Amino acid sequence: MPASGNRLLSAALLALALGACTGAPPESVAPVSMPAGQAHLILKRTTIIEGYSTLARVELNGQSLGELSREAGVSKFIPAGKTVVAVASASAPGRYAISFDAQPGKSYYLEVTTRPEGYVPPTAQPLFPYELIENEGGFKILPAQ
Numbered sequence: 001m002p003a004s005g006n007r008l009l010s011a012a013l014l015a016l017a018l019g020a021c022t023g024a025p026p027e028s029v030a031p032v033s034m035p036a037g038q039a040h041l042i043l044k045r046t047t048i049i050e051g052y053s054t055l056a057r058v059e060l061n062g063q064s065l066g067e068l069s070r071e072a073g074v075s076k077f078i079p080a081g082k083t084v085v086a087v088a089s090a091s092a093p094g095r096y097a098i099s100f101d102a103q104p105g106k107s108y109y110l111e112v113t114t115r116p117e118g119y120v121p122p123t124a125q126p127l128f129p130y131e132l133i134e135n136e137g138g139f140k141i142l143p144a145q
Contacts, residue, residue, distance in 0.1 A: 023083035033074040037080055044073040045112040045145070056112050056139050059097075068112060079103040087112050087139040094136025100128060111144035 086097035
């Protein structure tokens with residue numbers, strides 16, 4: 001292949017690689033400017049072998065935030081105040097829900113993972129205070145860094 005063909009192929013591969021980069025994961029994206037009276041909620045689903053193909057149905061204050069597939073995430077500004085985040089799956093009955101007092105100007109990173117049968121939440125000091133409301137279903141939500 002002539003040198004100009006190699007350069008063209010290299011340029012095409014570079015463009016393809018850059019086009020495949022859809023952006024940083026939600027946990028690494030800081031809001032440019034947080035609206036007054038708002039907090040920033042970041043949810044990330046991490047997946048192990050168990051629950052690999054199951055969608056996590058996420059709710060925020062009773063409203064659907066959508067379904068998270070493996071390694072998916074969502075970032076949203078939320079009003080300050082009492083916040084309830086819940087997760088359920090189509091394949092297992094029940095849901096897991098936590099409540100916390102969102103403070104204006106703060107970011108809250110939550111990790112959604114599979115919940116083993118008989119799961120008991122950790123007793124260690126959490127990254128921010130929250131209350132466990134429901135402890136059922138195929139997933140759990142915990143504060144993460």
